[in-house]
Amino acid sequence: MNALHENRRANRVRVAVVIVAAGRGERAGQAGEGPKQYRMIGGKPVIRHTLEAFAGHGRVDAIAVAIHPDDTALFEAAADGLGRDMISVHGGASRQESTRLALVALAGHAPEIVLIHDGVRPFIEAGLVDRVIDGIADDAGALPVVAVSDTLKKRGDDMYVEGTVSRAGLYAAQTPQGFPFQAILDAHENARRSGLGNFTDDASIAEWAGMRVRLVEGSPDNVKLTWGRDIVLADQRLGANAMRGLPDVRTGNGYDVHAFEEGDHVTLCGVDIPHDRKLSGHSDADVGLHALTDALLATCGAGDIGTHFPPSDPQWKGAPSRIFVEHAVGIVRERGGRIANADITLICEAPRIGPHREAMVAELQDMLGISVDRISIKATTNEKLGFIGRSEGIAAIATVSVVYPGTLPE
Ligand SMILES: Nc1ccn([C@@H]2O[C@H](COP(=O)(O)OP(=O)(O)OP(=O)(O)O)[C@@H](O)[C@H]2O)c(=O)n1
Numbered sequence: 429m430n431a432l433h434e435n436r437r438a439n440r441v442r443v444a445v446v447i448v449a450a451g452r453g454e455r456a457g458q459a460g461e462g463p464k465q466y467r468m469i470g471g472k473p474v475i476r477h478t479l480e481a482f483a484g485h486g487r488v489d490a491i492a493v494a495i496h497p498d499d500t501a502l503f504e505a506a507a508d509g510l511g512r513d514m515i516s517v518h519g520g521a522s523r524q525e526s527t528r529l530a531l532v533a534l535a536g537h538a539p540e541i542v543l544i545h546d547g548v549r550p551f552i553e554a555g556l557v558d559r560v561i562d563g564i565a566d567d568a569g570a571l572p573v574v575a576v577s578d579t580l581k582k583r584g585d586d587m588y589v590e591g592t593v594s595r596a597g598l599y600a601a602q603t604p605q606g607f608p609f610q611a612i613l614d615a616h617e618n619a620r621r622s623g624l625g626n627f628t629d630d631a632s633i634a635e636w637a638g639m640r641v642r643l644v645e646g647s648p649d650n651v652k653l654t655w656g657r658d659i660v661l662a663d664q665r666l667g668a669n670a671m672r673g674l675p676d677v678r679t680g681n682g683y684d685v686h687a688f689e690e691g692d693h694v695t696l697c698g699v700d701i702p703h704d705r706k707l708s709g710h711s712d713a714d715v716g717l718h719a720l721t722d723a724l725l726a727t728c729g730a731g732d733i734g735t736h737f738p739p740s741d742p743q744w745k746g747a748p749s750r751i752f753v754e755h756a757v758g759i760v761r762e763r764g765g766r767i768a769n770a771d772i773t774l775i776c777e778a779p780r781i782g783p784h785r786e787a788m789v790a791e792l793q794d795m796l797g798i799s800v801d802r803i804s805i806k807a808t809t810n811e812k813l814g815f816i817g818r819s820e821g822i823a824a825i826a827t828v829s830v831v832y833p834g835t836l837p838e
């Protein structure tokens with residue numbers, strides 16, 4: 429075991445982090461919010477997510493951030509309230525130069541190892557930071573990678589394929605890339621002295637300087653936000669995360685209609701109301717309760733009233749529709765559902781519903797087992813339009829919300 433590993437086990441290694449954030453993000457565009465590292469994802473600037481990941485990591489001792497001189501106010505706002513001192517340093521014209529300047533700024537802190545990370549990789553997780561720290565040796569850096577999974581093509585003339593490149597042994601490099609501090613600082617200084625300024629990552633500089641670089645497992649989630657679309661997707665991803673842990677509330681709706689025929693009363697929401705006609709139907713033709721039954725079943729994908737009580741079955745002839753509602757409530761409860769509220773609208777020219785509303789609410793309270801403030805029964809005419817307007821029948825619409833166990837699936 430080398431000295432770095434021994435000290436790391438004893439937690440005696442000083443770990444510094446460089447976050448490079450001085451680029452202009454030209455490929456992503458600015459969208460009125462400044463360069464991409466300051467654009468908002470999940471309600472915070474991109475770089476705030478990155479800073480939080482490192483500021484909250486227990487093994488990180490010092491953080492230096494390379495920023496563009498024009499971004500001072502944006503950076504201060506993004507870093508405000510992190511509760512951790514950070515060195516901010518003006519970056520250079522290239523990523524390589526920004527990294528070097530931040531390394532120089534850290535030299536006074538004498539860290540043993542340093543992790544160098546893109547400010548625009550906001551989905552960095554603590555486990556990956558640990559893997560990189562643990563992968564660094566006295567004489568070797570650590571590079572997080574993911575295996576290339578697309579087939580690789582080499583372009584020839586115009587847009588024609590010249591050949592297929594084997595992807596065996598090929599990996600995409602991520603950050604944070606970790607190194608013994610002094611070795612990577614020296615490599616950067618030597619590269620600069622040699623006039624080499626086009627390295628796109630720090631592992632390349634380490635390789636150029638003769639340092640071995642060990643591959644460690646990266647993460648497909650640890651994407652670099654390069655294009656405008658990457659930022660839109662990152663925002664959506666965090667939006668989806670915000671849904672994590674929300675209660676599994678589901679809404680069902682139901683609709684039913686029955687025609688009038690000769691008779692002397694209608695049954696609506698469990699209440700018999702004297703009328704000069706009755707509603708025709710196999711059961712008691714209670715449109716309100718039929719719509720309610722469908723709404724309840726809809727909250728758990730359990731079919732509709734006809735699935736459970738086929739009109740062809742003689743046993744439901746003249747049956748009180750309360751049976752249907754109670755059956756649907758049973759199905760909801762079997763699945764652990766708790767009814768949050770029910771709302772029924774009856775649509776008819778007559779009879780008048782208002783005088784019977786209280787009795788109807790009492791019926792529903794009994795059937796659903798919820799308090800009256802969670803039950804709504806409304807009525808409206810159809811302004812004399814259509815079949816309802818011609819008093820040929822009554823329609824009902826029901827909406828129900830049910831809270832099921834667990835949380836909203838991702
Ligand atoms: N002069 C530079 C250039 C880049 N970076 C940083 O290096 C990281 C990765 O670089 P890249 O995605 O290429 O960012 P930009 O250079 O900003 O993007 P573009 O090339 O589209 O302008 C970013 O966090 C970026 O801010 C930097 O600190 N200094």
Ligand SMILES: C[C@](O)(CO)[C@H](O)COP(=O)(O)O
Nearest residue numbers: 523546601602603628629652
């Ligand atoms: C360092 C880097 O993130 C490794 O993948 C990447 O090379 C930097 O971004 P660029 O677009 O290549 O400048």
